[in-house]
Amino acid sequence: MASKLPHPNCFYAAVGFAASPPIGSRAVTDETRLLLYALYQQVTAGPCASAKPWGWNAIESAKWNSWMQLGDMASTEAMELYVATMEEENPDWWELVTNNGEPDKVAEVQAAAAEAVATAGIEAMARAEATARASGSASAGSDSGGASANDATSAISRIIAPPGVWTKLTPPQVLGRAPRGRYSHAAAIVGGNMFVVGGHGGGRLMGDVHVLNIASMKWSVAATTMAATSQLSADASSARSDQPAATAVTDAASAALAVSFTPRAGHAAVVWGSRVLVVGGRTQGGGAATASAAAATASDTCEVWMLETGAMEWQRLGPG
Template sequence: MAMARISSGLAYPDRFYAAATYAGFGGDFPYSSAVISKFSNDVALLLYALYQQATVGPCNVPKPRGWSPVEQGKWTSWNGLGNMASIEAMRLFVKILEEEDPGWYSRVSDFTSDPVVDVEMNHNHQTELPSKNVVNVPEMKTIPTENGNHVETQDKDVLVDGVGYVGVYDQWVAPAVSGPRPKPRYEHAAAVIDDKMYIFGGNHNGRYLNDLQTLDLRNWTWSKVEVKANPEAPLTVTSCAGHSLIPWEGNKLLSIAGHSKDPSEVVNVKAFDLQTYTWSTMKTYGKPPISRGGQSVTLVGSTLVIFGGQDGNRTLLNDLHILDLETMTWDEIDTLGVSPSPRSDHAAAVHAERYLLIFGGGTHATCFNDLHVLDLKTMEWSRPSQQGEIPSPRAGHAGVTIGESWFIVGGGDNKSGVSETVVLNMSTLSWSVVTTVEGRVPLASEGPSLVLSSYNGEDILVSFGGYNGRYNNEVNLLKPSHKSTLQATRFGTPALDSGSGAQNATNGTRDVELEFETAQEAKIREISMDNNESQTNKANEVSERSIAALKAEKEELESALSNEKSQSLQLKQELLEAESKNTDLYKELQSVRGQLAAEQSRCFKLEVDVAELRQKLQTMDTLQKELEILQRQKAASEEAYAKQKQSSGGVWGWLAGTPPPIEKP
């Protein structure tokens, strides 16, 4: 979604003077060899011009007559700035220095503008650095608001108590960070564990990233996490964007879904172990969702609720899946009511561990500002009435919850970035605006990340990155006041609570609201006339009964949950046993198949032998017949010979004088 380019905020004069001193500027004509040695000639000339514009003003000196490339270059650069304001020149000086030397501030970490260190700036802008044992407080940049004013986070607004934190409420400020900044990006994922914000993946210039970066929220230092190879399960982490990052078990980060160049067919769950610094793919059971990005993943107890997104074919989705993190089993949920229309890049939150709220998101051409609520107990969708200042349609926004308050930052509508930071009271479903920045700053971006941190018991919202015509890698902070978390309450009556469904809010009308308000006023007048002691006793009795009922319901739910977990574990064990048995049966089947193949081969050989024997048998039958014929012929010949011998024997006997035998009568 294309958006206009947004300029960054202003820096403090003290930061400019520290930057100028670090860069080597000083004296009446600041262009020393120290400056040239640190930067290229063009950068050095530009820094010189900005320094002169910030400290002296517009160039009013005549053009040098003598031909000196250095003098001509300095005059030309300074004169080219025209009537640029001094504060703008300071801002550009610091910005260019940060681009050329990102770690400059960390190398002068002793510098601070906090009054407790008594840093003095003389008229020649020479910086007196404090001693090394002073706590370094992160300096804040101003973020311009919609009316043109700036958040003055000066010395009086910054407090020191071991770590620095913002001293103004309901305004965005940009802390000074040190260390190598991550590459600018959007559609990345972020999570906080042990006062460290982890950034994983994202999109930069159309390329997906797979680096893991961390920002230490105690000293505002960036560093890259060096991932180690997992010897047990080698894994090449795929570059991705539009995924979700969930903290789990205090030492793991779960990366779920996301777009990639070579997507898998189903959603994978990858885990990063913060103790071994290794990635691994977690084995899941059941039927996982199809691969997607731009979905919402919400942690509810020990389960993850996944809704919507966009698959690899750019098909928008509105299906609902649940992953039990204890059994790692997927379950696709059939819901009641009217589901939200298919969408991606929406925001989701959970209220009272029972209601899933879906806000905004978009299709390929349309953005939404509708609010949908899913009762996780009845699995029924509803679309309740929103109250207060309903936000404009948007997609690509980010949100976090603090108690009953749901803060939402950024997003866009295909034309421009959203400039206001809004908050929803999830009990009354009332919207209000916390603060509004100018439309052309990095906070008005699509695809930023937003996490919740805490300093000295106070909540801090931390935003990073985003895209608004350019990719950015800025960090911004906001400390919400009690006013911002409570002001939405006055706009409406409770619509969501732990004892009633979201559907109650769906059919509310103005007449019902007026009737309710009238009844409430009458009830207040009645209570005010009662005795304070009686009121207190009744309230205590009601409170005790409510607590007892809630405890009983909690115990019942915990018992049911325990039974479900036990059954799930039993089913998992049975599944493992079935898989083991199936493996054995498969091996046995393979063995039987081998034996059958051998028998088939032997049978074929026997058939060949039988065929040969049959052929020989037929030949023997023929020979037998021929033998019988020959034997009959031989017998006939012998008989004929005998007869012939007898008939011719009398003649030869007579000739020989042997008389023939006398026949007896």
């Protein structure tokens, strides 16, 4: 079970765990240690602006390189990735650090995290960044008492205007198998259905699609496929003129299968008729499947994907 603390408190609780791992925790690799160091520096000191250490100091050079690779990553994103990386290595870190949720121990960890936040003086900065990233919707979120980024959840809330009163929808109001808790996902409504695409949860990027029928308030998992027609046509037309037609089609089919909607977070979704257009986001690099493995190769993209909600087919419209 993940920590229910909000950021930045959850971040500092995870830092405390990493600094003094309790009995039962699993040792992390040197690669992960470098990533955790870099993320900590990104949160507490901002983007790396120090000069590169002399080449003979291998350890300091490795730490500098790891920090520099984070670029201009926001402190709030660095907090999320730090905790996600910790959860990947030690999924039960919160249980370990709180003695399986012992009330006195939970209060102790919470107090230590709050003290660390106050000492670091970053709470105002984190809130300011969260407000900027919300793109004008933060005021509604703060009034609703919404969940933090780290408190990944599949809960649904609705607001009734004009009173402006939020209501959290909980079972049995919501039926079906709810998607795994996540954040930095995208959602769009087509007809009477809400489509939830991708996001970040459990230390991993996601590329799944879940559908909530608003009339019945029932969740379902969408079995999406790739629309190969346009890809086949484009690849076949670009094949060499002296290449046999059968070979061109086979190669085109292979290329189409190789292009698929990749897991991502931080993307946007807009509705276009019966279609959902997904734009941008951060995708994992090099085929990496976990937060720590993908951190060094993750990249921001502006590629555009289209989901035809009738056939539940993905089609890539343009490179990013």
